[in-house]
Amino acid sequence: MFEDESKIYNIFISQLKDDSEEYDRFIGKLEASHDFEWKNHSITDKTDKEQLIEQMKDVDVVIILSGMYSKNKNLIEQEIDLAQNLKKPIVIIRPYGMENVPGRIEDAASEVVGWNTSCIVDSVRESLEDDEDME
Template identity: 45%
Template sequence: MFEEEMDQRDYHLFITQVAETDEEYQRFTGRLEDAHDFNYENHSDNSLSGCVDIDELKKALKSQITDADLVIVLSGLYPTYKNLIMTVLNLAQEMEKPALLIRPYGMENVPPELEELSKGVIGWSASCIAASIKGLLNDEVDEHCEF
């Protein structure tokens, strides 16, 4: 009789990536696609590889993060791309965009320096990813998804 109202909102996300062929990035965007009742627009692209210095990198990142509501950091990239990940998190703070950390695939812990700069840390469950994004942006908490 009463159907649950569908969420028609498009969530504007910046998702860290090194290349669109990156396995962790592909796995994560696949989970977003699998999430029920969740629409998103990805504002990140892989144009960062052409950046020759930190200023150029910051400018490229800033232009991608500007229209995003939320910054998603795939923390599994951190060991190899520390400067990129820290630059993304620092820009998110400067631009007052909440950051959500995704644990490295198959692991529980994230580096504490990343956790300090984020609003939460979650795993790889499609439903928890969607619920956590909605929760951060709509001031709602899903008790089934641990932050």
């Protein structure tokens, strides 16, 4: 238990350069959790394949904000493909205020959760436990 509390989770979070509302709301949720230390490896304006690989290669988990899918399907699908190629667990966050997640995204997920802070934190921790169990 104490080991988890002292761990710093390295996270890549999907984001769009021109639309930060959902991203900012999500960051606020993570920052609101007092027992969850994390480092963001995402860089908004670095979205070509090589730059994304560089951002993702050392992360523990990739978080996809599925509400952004309709705004830039190609980027979100590329992030999912790269995460799968790098064998990173993928946590999908449902669109804010909705239950449905596009099928292509849901199929790639280690976990799918809503916007409850404790559920988000638990899903990150559990996706890493699941990943360790598979090794």
